[in-house]
Amino acid sequence: MRYYIWTVGCQMNVADSERIGRALQDRGLSEAPSAEQADVIVLNTCSVRQAAEDKAYGKVGSLRPLKLARPDLILAFGGCMVAEDTLPMLRRRLPYVDVFFPPSEPQALLDLVDQRMSERDPTIDTPSSDGCLAPTVTAASGAIVSPHRPFPVARWLPVMTGCNRRCTYCIVPFRRGREVSRPIPELVAEARRLVAEGAREVTLLGQIVDRYGRDLRPERRDLADLLEALSEIDGLVRIRFLTSHPRDFTDRILDAVARLPKVCEHINIPVQAGDDAILKAMWRGYTVDVYRRIVARIRERIPSCSIATDIIVGFPGETEEQFQRTLDLIEEIRFDVVHVAMYSPRPGTLAGDQMPDDVPRAVKKERLHRVEALQERISLEINQALIGTEQEILVEDEEHGKWKGRTRTNKLVFFSDPRNWLGKLAVVRIDRASPWSLQGTVVGGEEPGPARPRWQPLPVLNLARV
Ligand code: SF4
Numbered sequence: 001m002r003y004y005i006w007t008v009g010c011q012m013n014v015a016d017s018e019r020i021g022r023a024l025q026d027r028g029l030s031e032a033p034s035a036e037q038a039d040v041i042v043l044n045t046c047s048v049r050q051a052a053e054d055k056a057y058g059k060v061g062s063l064r065p066l067k068l069a070r071p072d073l074i075l076a077f078g079g080c081m082v083a084e085d086t087l088p089m090l091r092r093r094l095p096y097v098d099v100f101f102p103p104s105e106p107q108a109l110l111d112l113v114d115q116r117m118s119e120r121d122p123t124i125d126t127p128s129s130d131g132c133l134a135p136t137v138t139a140a141s142g143a144i145v146s147p148h149r150p151f152p153v154a155r156w157l158p159v160m161t162g163c164n165r166r167c168t169y170c171i172v173p174f175r176r177g178r179e180v181s182r183p184i185p186e187l188v189a190e191a192r193r194l195v196a197e198g199a200r201e202v203t204l205l206g207q208i209v210d211r212y213g214r215d216l217r218p219e220r221r222d223l224a225d226l227l228e229a230l231s232e233i234d235g236l237v238r239i240r241f242l243t244s245h246p247r248d249f250t251d252r253i254l255d256a257v258a259r260l261p262k263v264c265e266h267i268n269i270p271v272q273a274g275d276d277a278i279l280k281a282m283w284r285g286y287t288v289d290v291y292r293r294i295v296a297r298i299r300e301r302i303p304s305c306s307i308a309t310d311i312i313v314g315f316p317g318e319t320e321e322q323f324q325r326t327l328d329l330i331e332e333i334r335f336d337v338v339h340v341a342m343y344s345p346r347p348g349t350l351a352g353d354q355m356p357d358d359v360p361r362a363v364k365k366e367r368l369h370r371v372e373a374l375q376e377r378i379s380l381e382i383n384q385a386l387i388g389t390e391q392e393i394l395v396e397d398e399e400h401g402k403w404k405g406r407t408r409t410n411k412l413v414f415f416s417d418p419r420n421w422l423g424k425l426a427v428v429r430i431d432r433a434s435p436w437s438l439q440g441t442v443v444g445g446e447e448p449g450p451a452r453p454r455w456q457p458l459p460v461l462n463l464a465r466v
Pocket of ligand 1: 163167170171172173208245
């Protein structure tokens with residue numbers, strides 16, 4: 001049997017899809033190059049924006065004729081669009097879908113695959129219902145799944161699901177539920193498995209990753225404990241984490257970043273707006289001044305740390321004056337990266353249901369472009385200051401004949417060299433800079449291989465952009 005996974009949404013969904021792919025491979029399935037050639041089609045959806053939902057409806061609709069022509073095909077629809085309150089509507093709207101599963105919980109899909117496999121061949125001993133979502137089962141055994149497949153050097157590692165906060169614009173807590181952390185031994189085992197598959201860097205994922213471990217019993221642990229445990233893994237050279245929250249980013253976490261050599265100096269800490277009244281309406285739980293003090297603390301402790309943020313423009317009621325404060329904050333803090341999005345109301349959220357979406361779309365778009373233009377200039381200035389410096393790059397891929405990797409501060413760097421640098425740490429002297437990336441010349445690093453690899457991108461992910 002063969003499978004095909006289509007993914008839309010955030011890094012958490014990407015990581016979920018990777019894990020579903022591994023669980024299917026554990027069952028002996030291989031990946032199909034297209035949905036038409038698959039026996040199991042998995043759509044991993046996102047509900048953060050209406051555009052993402054529309055894309056998923058478009059995709060599943062396009063697969064309907066295939067499913068009707070091949071009733072034995074398993075068509076699965078999962079991810080953030082699937083929740084207790086949406087399930088009855090989805091079942092009515094998509095009667096040809098075989099199985100729905102909530103985000104990070106594909107057990108219903110795996111059970112159905114197991115059932116079909118034993119119907120086809122009753123002698124097949126299918127895995128226990130734990131599947132890949134109890135990774136200690138496979139990882140503790142030291143098994144390497146699908147060693148024939150090339151795996152990326154830098155991998156995602158979801159360390160918790162859910163979110164206990166209630167930002168008024170956000171659907172995530174309603175779809176992904178309350179916070180649930182995975183125990184440290186389980187995560188260490190999974191990271192070891194990723195390293196055995198070729199990974200040298202992991203990025204720990206959580207909606208608010210700083211809150212990792214608060215729900216663990218009997219012993220409460222935190223992100224600093226987890227970073228410390230993962231740092232012990234041989235072969236793992238870099239550890240990152242995202243996303244932080246200004247209310248939860250503690251001194252213990254900052255100290256771990258400063259102290260542990262494998263933990264990279266890069267913090268993604270969304271501010272969302274530069275105006276206190278808007279932050280209050282968003283229920284973010286901090287003021288602009290509190291945010292400023294956190295950034296000052298980070299920079300005092302780790303001067304080289306890069307800081308990325310997220311900003312929403314056009315939140316209900318946002319005036320030009322309030323938006324200007326956001327621009328002022330960007331200018332003042334000088335973030336390395338700003339991810340900016342236009343507000344779009346999500347039904348089921350407080351803002352979506354009770355706050356009029358009163359900033360016209362054209363104004364939202366114009367504000368978005370003003371943030372992008374300002375940040376482009378700042379990023380260029382920050383990147384230009386790196387010209388002439390030597391940076392350590394973990395080489396992740398090859399693109400248009402150049403090696404591509406990231407600095408410890410998460411800046412994208414390209415360089416040319418005939419030798420095989422894939423997966424190696426290279427020291428690169430920076431020659432040129434743009435707002436988005438750096439170009440340089442390799443001047444040292446680990447011993448590269450002699451030839452270029454036959455490198456394939458990880459085929460399990462068929463990412464749609466929203
Ligand atoms: S912190 Fe706020 S924006 Fe982030 S996932 Fe939780 S509710 Fe959503």
